[in-house]
Amino acid sequence: MSQTGGDGSSREQGWVDEHGDALFRYALLRVRDRELAEELVQETFVAALEGESQFENRSALRTWLVGILKNKIADRYRRLAREQTVGSGASHDEDGNNLLEQWFDDRGMWRRHPGKFEIDPAALTDREEFWQVLTGCLEELPERQREAFSLRELDERPTREVADALAVKPNNLWVMLHRARARLRACLERRWFEEGEGSK
């Protein structure tokens, strides 16, 4: 994969050609702004070049680059959290229509079956339509829940880091994540397993 040859710079150019678009798509998904996404991709390649000595075939180059990008994204959230004024409503997520409350009766038992669908990772991993539905479902989450879920499950940041990035206490974060997962699951049940390709 690495190009031999006297001119070292052509190898990094190759990195950009081979991995730039994938990194850009991921950044775009996470920050929703082309300029910012481009910036993040550039920062990623610069950091990769600087930290190259730490990359010794421990993992695939793509995975390593994506890991750096995820760090950069988390850094940005942390910076934003620090810059926000105190008391900006960051202590809990907005969830006026709390799905979870509707699922359980007064005794805390399920009102209905959680859904008789099975998630088959092997069948879904490569399905473009599934991921389009999933990202659509992510869009439907309240913003803070979406941020929490994305940092935790897409970027795979540790809980402590996600809590800091969102300026909430860990136990608030756990509630946010529980709600996000609940909503996402319900959206998938509707849009994929009942109405979508997953129903066929």
Place this chain on the structure above:
Amino acid sequence: MMRSCREVSQLISEGLDRRLSWHERVSVWMHVAMCSLCRAYRRQVLRLSRLVRRAFRDGPPPGVFADEELTDEAKRSIKERLSSGR
């Protein structure tokens, strides 16, 4: 003390984000052994989490902004920045 499905569903989610205490783990395990609805829920939540984490580990999964790419200008600019950095 037996936990409710509501409490157990919360613990199932939290188990993905923190280490449950031994007591919590046992009460979830016992409840799930007797409650098929929570068993189904747990299966869905855990599989979804695993599926998502794995799929996004190496970048965007298929179908996500599939038509998007860096502009030639952006690529050029990044490459310039990389060579000037040396």
